[in-house]
Amino acid sequence: EQGLARFLELIESDARVEPTDWMPAAYRKTLVRQISQHAHSEIIGMQPEGNWITRAPSLKRKAILMAKVQDEAGHGLYLYSAAQTLGTDRDTMFEQLITGKAKYSSIFNYLTPTWADMGSIGWLVDGAAICNQVPLCRASYGPYGRAMVRICKEESFHQRQGFEILLSLMNGTDAQRQMAQESVNRWYAPALMMFGPPDEDSPNSQQSMAWKIKRFSNDDLRQRFVDMLVPQAEILGVTLPDPDLKFNEETGHYDFGELDWSEFYEVLKGNGQANTVRVAKRRAAHENGAWVREAARAYADKQAAAAEAAALAANEMVAA
Amino acid sequence: EQGLARFLELIESDARVEPTDWMPAAYRKTLVRQISQHAHSEIIGMQPEGNWITRAPSLKRKAILMAKVQDEAGHGLYLYSAAQTLGTDRDTMFEQLITGKAKYSSIFNYLTPTWADMGSIGWLVDGAAICNQVPLCRASYGPYGRAMVRICKEESFHQRQGFEILLSLMNGTDAQRQMAQESVNRWYAPALMMFGPPDEDSPNSQQSMAWKIKRFSNDDLRQRFVDMLVPQAEILGVTLPDPDLKFNEETGHYDFGELDWSEFYEVLKGNGQANTVRVAKRRAAHENGAWVREAARAYADKQAAAAEAAALAANEMVAA
C-alpha cells in the first residue's frame, strides 16, 4: 500500500516513475506492451525503406537513407533497453516479434513500390510518429520518457528529410511530380490511422492517460497532425487526397473526411500488403545469423574461461 | 597377352573397344582423364553463359540460352556415364572437380562481360569444340564415341546459334556492332588455343593418336578451325584480330600469326580471369545442396525399407 501511495503521488506530481519504484502490475504490463511494440515497429520499419537503399537515385540520398535506417535500428535498441528495465528481456521480446505474436505499427505493412515512398514515409509516417511521440517524452515512466527524447530529436530530422525528398520531386520533371503525388495518395490515410481508432473505440486509452503514459487522445493527436500537414502540403504543391478537407473558421482546425476503418482493421488482422512478409524476413535474418551469435557466445565463454584459468595460475604462483 | 592381342586388333581394325574388353591400364587412365575433363568442362562451361540468362535481351534469346546451358548439363551427365563404364564413379570425379584437383577447359576461365560473348562462345568456342569433337565420334572407346555423336549434334546447333547472335549484332546498331567486334577480339586467340599447345610441345598426343582416341594433331585441328572461321567471319563482317592472317595459295590454307602461349600456360596454372571463382561457385552450389541430396537418399532408404517390410508381411500372410 505504501508503494501504491508513492506511485500515485509520483504520477500526480508529474514526476518520473523509475525502475526501482514500486508500480502496479497493470502499469508495468501496459508499458512493456507499448514500448516493445514501439521497438518492434522501429525494427520492422527498417524494411520498407531498406528496400530502396540499393536503388537510391543519388549518392546523397543513398547516404541519408542508410543513415536513417541505421537510426531506426538504434531506436529499436534504446527501446528494448527501456523495456528491459521493466523486467522483460530483449530475447523474449524479439522472439515474440519473429514468431508473429507481437504487434508493431500497421503502417509498415504497406509496400514501397516507388522512390517517392521514401519521401512519404519521412513526411507522413515520421510526421505522425512525432506527433505521437513528442508527448511521450513526458511519459511518467523515466527510462521510456528519456529514450523518447533522443528518438524524437532524430525523428524530426527524418521528417525534414522526407519533406525534402518530396520537394525535390515536386520541383522536378512531370514524371517525378506524378510519382510524388501518387505516393502521397497512398500514404495519407494510413498515416492518419497511425494514431489509432477514434476515441470512442479506444477503451485502453483512458487508463493510459490516467497513468500519464499517454497524454492526448487519438483524435486530438490526429487533428494536430492534420493541422500541421495542410500548410506543408501547400508548400510542397501536393494535394492531400481528401475532398472533405477544409479549414473550419469556428474551431480554427481543419475538418477532414471519414477514414476507412475497415481497412485499418484488415491490416491489423494480418491481411495487409506485407504483414507475413515483414515478419518472415526478420525471422529469416535471425535464423541465418544464428551461427554467428552462437560463435560470439562460444568465443566469449572460451575467453572468460581462459581469463579465469590465467587468474588461477597467477594465484598459484603467488601462493607457491 | 590374349587380351592385349585382341585389344590391338580392335584398334587396328578401327573397331570399338567396349567396357567389358580387356584394355591396357594406361589406355584406361588416359580415357578417364580425357572424358572426365570433358565432362567437367561442360559443367563449368554452364557458368559463363549462365551469367546472362537473367539479362538476355529478348525472350527468344533467353529461351535459346537456357536450353543451351541445359544441354551442357546433359552433356556432362552423358560423359560422366561414359567415364563410369571405365570404373571411376561420378562422385569421385565430381569431388575432383570441386576441390580443384581436376582440370577442365581453360577457355571457361575467361569472363563474359558483354552479351556479345554469348555469340562468341557459340561461334568460336563451340566451333573449336566441334572441330575437336567430330573426330572423337570415331574414338576407339565405344561409350565415348557414342556419347560424342549425340554431343556433336547439339554442339553444331549451338555454334549456329552463336553465329546468329553475332549476325544480329553486326546487322544492328553501331553500339551492337562494336560490342560484337570487341567480343570477337577477346575470344579469338583463346579459342585457337583450345586445341592445345603446338604439336612439338604436346608429348601425350602421339600415344592418344596411336590408340585412336585422338585422330588429328593439335596443329592440324587448329588449321582446320581457322580455315572454317575465315569465310564465316566475312559473312558476319567481323575482323579476326590477327594481322598475319592470310590465304596461302600454295598450301590452300590460311596462314596465321603466332599465338601467345605464355597466356595459355598462365591460365592453365590457375591465373586466369576466373579459375578460382568457377570452381568455388560449383562447390558452393554442391555444398548448399547437400541437405537436398541427403534428404533424397534418406527418403529412398525409407521407401526401400517400407517396401521390404511390406514384402515380408505379404510373405508371412501367404505362409500363415
Place this chain on the structure above:
Amino acid sequence: TEAVAQYALGLGDDALILAHRLGEWIANGPELEEDIALGNIGLDILGHARSLLTYAGSAWGKTEDDLAYFRSEPEFRCRQLFEQPIGDFGQTIARQLIASVYFDSLYRALMHSSDKTLAAIAAKATKEVDYHLDHSTQWLLRLGLGTDESAFRMQRGLDAMWPFVDELYRAEPVASGDFGAELAEGLEGIAVDPRALRAEFDAVVPQLVRDAGLTVPQTSAVRGGGRQGIHSEAFGPLLAEMQVLARQHPGASW
C-alpha cells in the same frame, strides 16, 4: 479484344516472371539432374509466357519483347507469388508445387475456352504442367519425409509461399482494374474464373502437405494486387536486372 488481351497479359506475366526466377537456378542446383529439371520447367513456362504475351501484344501491335522489356513495374500484371525470390531449394519447391497445381487446373479449364488461341496454348501447356506437378510433388515428399533438416526447410518454404496462394484464386480484374469484380464482359466462355479453381487446390494440396509429414500453414494471406500493378519488394530489382540490357539499346534487334 482489349479484354482478351488484358487477360492473356496477366497470364503471360505470371509465366514470364516465374520462368525468370527458375532461370536463376541454373548452374546453382543441388545436383546436375536438378539443374536440368528446373531448367526444363523454366523453359516450358517461358514458352507459355511467350505464347501468351505474343497473343496479348497482337491486340496492341506490340511484340512479346516490347511487353517484357519496355513496361515499368506498375504495368506488369503478375501475381506476387511468382515474384518471390528463389530462396533455398525448399522454398523453390514450395512455390513450384503451388504454381503447378494452379496452372494445372487453370490450363485444363482454359483448354475449353471459346477463344481458339487461348485453348491451343492451354492444351499444349497442360501436358507440360503435368510433369511439373509430378516433379514438385515428388520433392515435397522427399524433403518432407527425408531428414530433419529437409523437413524444417520444406516447412519453412511452405510457410513463406502460403500467404501468396489466396491471390492466385481471386477474380481476374480484367481491363477495368476493378479488384474482385466479376469476370468482365466479353470474357464469358473465354476466360477461366480462378475462384472456380480454388476447391481443387484445397482438395489436393493440404492433403499432399500432410502426406509429406508437414503442417498446412495457417498464416494470413498478403493482400496481393499483382493484377492491378501492385508488386512485392523483390520485384523491382528483378525487373532492373531483366530489362537492363534491352533498355540500354532501345529499338535494337537481337
Place this chain on the structure above:
Amino acid sequence: TEAVAQYALGLGDDALILAHRLGEWIANGPELEEDIALGNIGLDILGHARSLLTYAGSAWGKTEDDLAYFRSEPEFRCRQLFEQPIGDFGQTIARQLIASVYFDSLYRALMHSSDKTLAAIAAKATKEVDYHLDHSTQWLLRLGLGTDESAFRMQRGLDAMWPFVDELYRAEPVASGDFGAELAEGLEGIAVDPRALRAEFDAVVPQLVRDAGLTVPQTSAVRGGGRQGIHSEAFGPLLAEMQVLARQHPGASW
C-alpha cells in the same frame, strides 16, 4: 590533372561498390548491433566514395552522381574484390578484413600526398578505417575460434576472397590504362603505389588468420583488371540495380 582525376576515380569506385555491397546487409544482419555496425562501416565508406568521386569529377565537369549512375560497366574502375557478393557473414567479414587492411595502409600513406585534397580525404578516412579494421579483426577471431560451423564458414569466406587480394596491390594503371606499369607521370608524390603496401598485408593478415585458428588460403589469384574496366560476373547485376532508377529519369534532380 587527368592523371589525378583517374587516380581518384579508381579509389572512389572501390569505395562506392564496397559501400553498395554493405548496404545489402541492412535489415539482414545476424543481430541488430551488426545491422548498425555494417551500416556504419558502409556509410563511412560511401562518404569516402563521395569525396573521391566529387574530386575526380571536378576535373571533367561531372558530379559524383554523373559518375556513379551514368557510366557503363567497362567505364567503372573498381577492383574486383569489392564487387563480390556479400555471401554469408563469414564471407563479408573476410572481405572487410582484407579491405580494411588495404584501406588502412593506403590512406595512411595518402595522408602525405602532395595533393592537398587527396591528403585531406585520406586523413579523415584513416580514423574511420581504424574502427573498421578493429571490427573485422574481432569478428575474425570470434568466428575462427567460436564453433566448428563458424570456423568452417569463416575459412570458406577467406578462401572465397583471397584470390582477389593480389589485384589490390598491383600498380595503379593510371590514365594510360597500362597494366602493371609504373606510376604514371605526374603522380609522383601524389599517388600511393599499392605495391609498396603489400608487405604490410603480408605481415599482418596471415598472422591474424593463424591466430584465429584458420589456414592461410593457398588459392591462386584471379587476373583482375578492374582498373582497366574488366569486372567479375557479379558486377553487371549490381550495376543494373544501382542505376535503374537514376537512368529512368535522366537529368532529374533528387
